[in-house]
Amino acid sequence: MDGLLHQLISGIASGGIYASVALALVMIYQATHHVNFAQGEMAMFSTYIALTLIQAGVPYWAAFCITVPISFAMGAVIQRVLMEPLAKAPILASVGVFIGLLLMFNSVAGWIFTYTLKPFPTPFGEGKPLFGGFISRHELGSTAITLVVLLSIWAFFRFTRLGLAMRAAAFNPVSSRLVGVPVNKMLALGWGLAASIGAIAGMMVAPVIFLDPNMMAGVLLYAFAGALLGGITNPLGAVIGGFIVGIIENLGGAYVVGTELKLTTALFIIVVVLTVKPAGLFGKTVVSRV
Amino acid sequence: MNPTLSRVFPWLFFAAAAVLPLLFASDYRLFQLTMVVVYAVAVLGLNLLTGYNGQVSLGNGAFYAIGAYTTAILMDKFGVPYWATLPFSALVCAGVGFLIGLPALRLGGMYLALTTFALAVATPQLLKYKLFEGWTGGVQGIVIDKPDAPFGLPLNPDQWLYLFCLLVGGVLFLAASNMVRGRIGRAMRAIRDQPTAAEAMGIDIAMFKTRTFATSALFTGISGSLGAITIQFVAPDAFGVPLSLTFFVGMVVGGGASIAGAIMGALFIQFVPNIAEEVSKAAPGAVYGLILIGFMFLLPGGLASLLRLLNGKRA
DSSP: OHHHHHHHHHHHHHHHHHHHHHHHHHHHHHHHSOOOTTHHHHHHHHHHHHHHHHHTTOOHHHHHHHHHHHHHHHHHHHIIIIIGGGTTSOHHHHHHHHHHHHHHHHHHHHHHHOSSOBOOOOTTOSOOOBTTTTBOHHHHHHHHHHHHHHHHHHHHHHHOHHHHHHHHHHHOHHHHHHTTOOHHHHHHHHHHHHHHHHHHHHHHHHHHHOBOTTTHHHHHHHHHHHHHHHOTTOHHHHHHHHHHHHHHHHHIIIIISOGGGHHHHHHHHHHHHHHHOTTTTTOOOOOOOO | OOHHHHHHHHHHHHHHHHHHHHHHOOHHHHHHHHHHHHHHHHHHHHIIIIIITOOOOSOHHHHHHHHHHHHHHHHHHHOOOHHHHHHHHHHHHHHHHHHHHHHHTTOOHHHHHHHHHHHHHHHHHHHHOGGGHHHHOGGGOEEOOOOOOSTTOSOOHHHHHHHHHHHHHHHHHHHHHHHHHSHHHHHHHHHHHOHHHHHHTTOOHHHHHHHHHHHHHHHHHHHHHHHHHHHTEEOGGGGSHHHHHHHHHHHHHHOTTOHHHHHHHHHHHHHHHHHHHHHOTTHHHHHHHHHHHHHHHHOTTHHHHHHHHHHHHHO
């Protein structure tokens, strides 16, 4: 029973990371109907930036606060330079650019920072596990950070004019333009926010799985599975889906399929959701007019 | 090019490809050219699915892996001769392709791309899985023997293997080009460009899409078999995401909706990374990435469209 509880809590901790990346995916999906394959690699790159700062002697939280705006700029620039011109191009073109970005981030990171696994510091201390050994300090801290990020994103979209404008631009670009919302700027903002969320997720997951250029491939897959499970049209659903996938991954890995097939579990979830309930648990069924 | 020349040109090209390398190429070059043929068939398979039919697949490496493993297991465990494994691997891959094509029907564009990407990520794990270890050899993989030239032909094994792959590849290219020029090809393109209109014209979209998936898997699977025979070795980690993305790059560079594009794409993926690797180990990825983005902006139809443009001007 203790083992089960422990797996459950670890599942929630990693689920929080998947939930953040899933939220980043959903934000870009809602605005552009694209799934950003490079989301994970962008997060990985941001994490390397943070590590470089920390190794240069910058304190952890300062490095954290510098990395997030850099990532924001990176996301916004990619949207302005690469994605905007292709807004009306066929899907293949966007997939090509996403894959191109993925390959470039991956190999440039390998080039600059080498492919060796690097430990990443945790700001929450190494000390003894808390609450009778069920949860490590890092798990507790990263889950808290994740929840703060998710809550503030929610509050931003719910309570600010800018958030409202972004939702409008994603929901109905034509009408938004007519009422004066600068739709392209909103999209760039969305990409920037998504990249920042990804960066935070990367910094939270790196102490657990160690930093290397291929770190995020699995995370991206789980996040996508989570986004689909919760419904890719629904940000809250995607977050819940991310947590569920984290729990399934840990319990499944411990009791059902073993660790060798963890990635296959993600593939399985994706295929099952898409064939049985394509809209996800909380998503709206898309009806298109012909 | 005038019509007769363009009709004869593929055959001349095939004849030149069969003769010239045997006369001039070293054994290592011959190996590289054999791999070009193998990749050309794989890229052709992806062209049919993604280029002609518009179903974006980032996971065709999985079919390549299934083809390679089918051949390796049949040769290693059952003593089947190398040439006799091809029909088996074609059947197995077409079957698997058809089955994967069924859920793929539900997945519009982006979803399909991501799901097939997930398939590419999961493939090495599945190949290593301990339940299949008795067959697949687990992490160690399977080593197979290089075939000798039959009937006492005066060719060394490398030369024979090249000719064998070229012959199989030639048949597949002929089949594909006949297919895309006929009714099936028109239906495939109609589904890609205007699914609603295509359905209104009486095209059974579900049938065409799943069968295109099966055909693509068949081509890629045979390519995997040829690749396994050429490299004489299969191991799980050779069949991960990089392989699938390599095919994707080959398709984009050569030109998706083009038969000749598959050959250009294959030449690209065989030779350009070698050159780039001399710059830096990490360079091929960056070069691939840059080239993908560059092609999407400047030449979305790939090298084949450049060729078509030049041709059109001359005619």
